[in-house]
Amino acid sequence: MRPLKLGMVGGGQGAFIGGVHRMAARLDGHWQLVAGAFSSDAVRAHASAAELGIDLDRSYGSFTDMAAQEAAHPDRIDAVAIVTPNHMHAPAAIAFLEAGIPVICDKPLTATMDQAHALAQTVRDTGTPFFLTHNYTGYPLIREARAMVARGDLGKIRVIQAEYAQGWLAQPLEGEGQKQAAWRTDPDKSGAGGAIGDIGTHALNLLSFVTGEVPAHLSADLQSFVSGRKLDDNAHITLRFDSGARGMIWASQVAVGCENGLRLRIYxxxxxxxxxxxxxxxxxLTSLNAPARWLTRAGAGTSDLATRIPAGHPEGYLEAFATLYAEIARALRGENEAAELVPGLNAGLEGMAFISACVASSSTGGKWVSLD
Structure with missing residues (x-):
């Protein structure tokens, strides 16, 4: 089976997440990168394409040119990955959706709710497939946890706790020319959420993916601990679910010593x-009145959900990301059931509603806010 043809917007020289997407896309042999608009700077875009082995005639100086020309290309791309800063997600995605080219978009969905609504309307109007890469949903044991909750193995869910702790922004790196810090702390590029948008949406998506529950109400306390920082770098959020369950999310990028501490607890x-x-x-796994047990990926008592190699051989971040790309490829080939576990438009809208509700709640001293 031939690989599907992938294009990319963003992810050129100096970018982080673009390289992750490229490695994940090619891991299982489902995709081949053939085109891109890798930077808003045309010179940098073409230099990035040359480094990646992209033919010059498939290297574009803008995403608008790329969408128009790829739509008419006799060997057009099968999908485009959008890996730009948040404020460019909507315009780029809309251009390709209107051209009939499926979109694989990095999270969060957009920078603003207005952009989110415009993007959602375009998805509905065009019917073009749209996928969102909340990659942590691809971990085998997260798939296992989801299946266990769905089977009722935990009983009625009472408590849902998620946290995502990092320490890399404990100092004002945005003032030192650090590219990743600069756009993530700029409201014009990141949107209204700092830590809550960058990593808090991952925590929200993970708990919702596993439990099948989306918070109905939240109370948020957002802080910007680093002097002069315009967006939050730490957040404590209390959650209420319609089922009666209660939960909390802690998202921090100033937790000194923490690297990539995404954790999930469900009781x-x-x-x-x-x-x-x-x-x-x-x-x-902790069962009532029984000793605690450790379940391992592909080990005794677990399934082989989304796993590639035998138990005891670690699988990690790139493999989880690659699982989504493999499932997207199968979905585009007509295996509709493959798309059931891939986050899409609804997950993106839930993330945007979460960001807006957190900002609104924190601005009123933590009053409870509904997630519409």
């Missing part, structure tokens, strides 16, 4: 689960 009236992204091949 029902019969059992509980604990999982950490930094130790992703093990998950703790």
């Amino acid at each position: 029902g009236d019969e059992a509980g689960l604990e999982w950490s992204q930094e130790d992703p091949n093990r998950m703790k």
Whole structure:
């Protein structure tokens, strides 16, 4: 089976997430990168394309040119990955959706709610497939946890806790020319959310993916601890769910010493689960009146959901990301069931509503806000 042809917007020289997308896309042999508008600077865009082995006639100086020309190309791309800063997600995605080219977009969905609504309307109007890369949903044990909750193994869910702790922004790197820090702390490029948009949306998506529940109301306390920073770098958020469950999210980028501490804890009236992204091949199961057990990826008592290699061989971040790209490829080939576990428009809209509700709640001293 031939690889599908992938294009990319953003992700050129000096970018981080573009390289991750490219590695994930090619891991299982489903995709081949053939075109791109890798930077808003045409010179840098073409230099990036040359480094990646892209033919000059498939290197574009803008995403608008790329969308128009690829739509008419006799060997057009099968999908485009959008890996720009947040404020460019909507215009780029809309251009390709209107050209009939499926879109694979990095999170969060957009920078503003107005952009999110415009993008959502375009998806509905065109019917063009749209996917959102909340990549942590691709971990095998996260798939296992989702199946366990759905089966009722934990009983009725009572408590849902998620946290995402990083320390890389504990100092004002945005004032030192650090590219990744600069756009993530700029409201014109990132949107209204700092830590809540960059990593808080991951925590929200992970808990919703596993439990099937989206918070109905939240109370948020956002801080900008670094002097002069315009967006939040730490957030404590209390959640209420329609089911009666309660939860919390802690998202921080000033937790000194923390690297990529995404954790999830779910407790029902019969059992509980604990999982950490930094130790992703093990998950703790605590059952009522029984000793705690450690479940391992592809090990005894677990399935082979989204796993590639035998138990005891670690799988991690890139493999989880690659799982989404493999499922997207199968979905575009007509295996509709493959898309069931890939986040899409609804997950993106939930993330945007979460950001807006957090900002609104924190601005009123933590009053409870509904997520519409």
